[in-house]
Amino acid sequence: xxxxxxxxxGWSSLQQWEEQITHLMSVHCFxxxxxxxxxxxxxxxxxxxxxxxxxxxxxxxxxxTACLEIQRNPKWCHFFNEIESxxxxxxxxxxxxxxxxxxxxEVGFQIIYSKRRRIKDVLPSDEDYINFFTSVCAxxxxxxADKKEEFRTDLFxxxxxxxxxxxxxxxFHRGTIIELVVKxx
Numbered sequence: 104x105x106x107x108x109x110x111x112x113g114w115s116s117l118q119q120w121e122e123q124i125t126h127l128m129s130v131h132c133f134x135x136x137x138x139x140x141x142x143x144x145x146x147x148x149x150x151x152x153x154x155x156x157x158x159x160x161x162x163x164x165x166x167x168t169a170c171l172e173i174q175r176n177p178k179w180c181h182f183f184n185e186i187e188s189x190x191x192x193x194x195x196x197x198x199x200x201x202x203x204x205x206x207x208x209e210v211g212f213q214i215i216y217s218k219r220r221r222i223k224d225v226l227p228s229d230e231d232y233i234n235f236f237t238s239v240c241a242x243x244x245x246x247x248a249d250k251k252e253e254f255r256t257d258l259f260x261x262x263x264x265x266x267x268x269x270x271x272x273x274x275f276h277r278g279t280i281i282e283l284v285v286k287x288x
Contacts, residue, residue, distance in 0.1 A: 117145055117148075117149060120149050121148050121149060122148070122149070122150065122151050122152070123149065123151065124149045124150050124151065124154060125150070125151050125154050125155070126154065126155055126156070127146055127149060127150060127154070127155075127156040127157070128156070128157045128158075129146075129156070129157070129158050129159070129160070130159045130160075131159060131160055131161065132160065133158055133160040134160040134161040134162075134191040134193060134194075135189055135191065136191075137192075139191075139192070139206070140206055140210070143206060143207060143210045143212075144210050147210050147211055147212060147287055150287040151287070152287060153286060153287060154286070154287045155215070155284065155285065155286050155287075156212075156284070156285050156286075156287075157282070157283065157284045157285075158281075158282075158283045158285070159280060159281070159282050159283075160191075160280065160281065161191065161193070161194075161278050161279065161280050162191075162193045162194070162198060162199065162200075162219070162278075162279045162280065162281055163193065163194045163197070163278060163279050164194065164276070164277070164278030164279070165262065165265035165266050165276060165277045165278060166236060166239075166240075166262055166265075166276060166278070167190045167191070167194045168194075168265050169258065169261040169262040169264070169265050170188055170190060170240060170241075170242060170258075171188070171190060172261050172265075173242065173257060173258055173261045174188055174242060176257070176261075178257070179242075179246070179254065179257070182242075182245045182246055182247070182250075183242055183245055186241070186242070186245055187241065188241055188242060189241045199219070200217055200218075200219040200281050203217075203281060203283065204217055204283075207283065207285055211287065211288055212285035212286065212287060212288070213285060213286045213287075213288055214283065214284075214285055215284040215285060215286050216282070216283070216284040217281065217282065217283050217284075218281065218282045219279060219280075219281050220279070220280050220281075220282065221277070221278075221279050222277065222278055222279070222280055223275050223276070223277050224275060224276045224277075225269050225273050225274070225275045226273060226274050226275065226276070227273065228273070228274075229259065229274055232259065232262075232263075232274040232276075233255055233256075233258070233259040236258060236259070236262055236276075237255050237258060240258060242254075242258075243255075243258075262274075262276070265277075
């Protein structure tokens with residue numbers, strides 16, 4: 104499986120576009136990647152000389168904390184034995200903007216712009232909140248169909264516990280993102 108995975112997601116599947124791209128943008132994708140350094144290296148290789156890339160992704164998020172909590176919950180943990188939850192290393196290791204700037208410089212990029220931002224996203228309803236977060240939660244696929252609605256409710260409560268509601272009673276989500284614009288040397 105590992106060899107097939109490397110072929111599907113490694114350089115060989117991208118090689119045909121090497122040095123063919125002038126601009127590359129990734130919004131809320133890199134935090135899902137297990138090997139971010141490899142992905143940054145691949146991005147670098149895809150860009151033409153003086154090509155530019157923009158990356159926006161979460162360093163940490165209350166959603167990730169809630170997923171870790173529910174994954175350990177005795178009610179649900181037996182469904183999640185030895186599965187990947189896709190909680191990024193940046194959340195576990197508390198990586199910061201300087202960590203990523205250093206990594207990108209090591210790959211060969213010139214940093215044009217970098218910023219760390221705390222965000223608070225208010226969602227328009229409880230239903231929108233839970234629909235969104237269950238759509239991006241890797242754990243959901245491992246819950247039996249007859250337990251999914253109960254899991255959705257518990258996930259909603261766990262995420263809400265780590266966030267809360269705004270003054271209008273609407274649920275919100277907090278996290279820290281980084282924004283990076285880089286140029287290939």
